[in-house]
Amino acid sequence: MTATNVLTAMIEKLEMRCALSEDDRRAILALPHTLASYGPKAYIVREGDLAGGICAFALSGLAFRQKLTTDGARQIVALHLPGDFLDLQHLFLRVADHSVQAVGHLEVVQLEHGALQRLIRERPMVGQALWIDSLVEASIFREWVTNVGRRNARARIAHLLCEFAVRMRVSGLTDEAGRCDLPMTQEELGDAVGLTSVHVNRTLRGLEAEGLIQRDKRRISFDDWQAISQIADFNPRYLHLDQVSRGGG
Template identity: 40%
Template sequence: MTKTEMTEPFLKRLRINTEIDEEDERAINSLPIATKRMANGELIASVGDRPTACCLVTDGFILRSKIVGTGQRQVLAFHQPGDVPDLQSLFLHIMDHDLTALGHCVLGFIPHGALRELIKRRPSVAQALWRETLTDAAIFREWICNIGQRDATSRVAHLVLELYARLKAIGRTDGLSFNFPATQTLFADAVGTSVVHMNRVVQELRNQRLLDFDRGRISILDEARLRKTADFDALYLHQDPSL
């Protein structure tokens, strides 16, 4: 995989709502990036680690999670191509959560020193990364609302629409379908419900002809009705450059 192929999903995300020029893109493409392929369930970083590089998701997915005192896992985010999920490690030096590969994925590790030098030299890139961090925080806020105030069916519908909207923005969907290797257990951990209830929700969404889940592929069958079920407003994703 070439350097350009490694950075293209990331640049696509930045182009959605930030003004970066050709020199900025060349500077990003000149970063030293160590490619690593990781298998499903492999730990990328865990609580207590002190990373020396940020990971760029180039292909596949990773999940952010935390184990609570009872040993149960709460999924905090699903990250997809173009995301730099541990960007905060530039300034928060110790990890307070885990990053884990979700299915097979390709990551690019960028040394902190190179990133710090880049944001000093290219203020527009620094602004773009700051905006990405703020968008990440906006998504966290929506996840809190999702778990705290919506019923389980709406939570799942909302999560699927979020995944779809973000993948569509970088050209990683096929019509209303996309690949996503999460199990029902992971979905349950993300939306705060039991696996048994998650199974009921999946069957309900299928029976209502809203969604279809088939071996790591999700298909939206009726987007308008699914948005209504989910109470979905994409504003929090900040993908509209006019806003």
């Protein structure tokens, strides 16, 4: 992967959020940047940190956002795939209200806040695309509140799987048969949906026994998308995958 197509990944992502001009694209490609990688469980951001002056954009691997409660419980509040910004919020928020952690091996491009801020100032449509990206993220948070607050274990887990599968598909990370890797432990899945690992295990096995999903190691496939998305009460509207057309700049 050359330095150039690294930023191309970012352009592709932003063009999902709103249309960019040739000048916009050129300005992005001109951005100074560095590659970095993190090992499993490495922190990209820690709750309480002061903004560090750089933003990370994921190129490969998986990461999640998490918060801890005082009594030590963890809540995973978001999953991030390649093509996601991991800490855009710190462009503007001074102190980190949550941590961002790599799941397995994670590769990112790092961009300086200063350079990004200049880009946003000079190319307003790029700023708008970034803003829209953060609005979509907020929409996903709302869905997660609903998932954790109002669905039972079966639906919650099914919902997480559906969201993951759709986002992986959109990013071109599923195989022809719709299988994808979900390299999270059952404990982590539990922390993402507000359940214990034991109950996640039983529920996953239940879904598998019913012939709704198949698992092989941590690779997962969906035998009956219709059925599982119904159980999950999954409606992809909240992912706002239809954004491109809009944007009133």
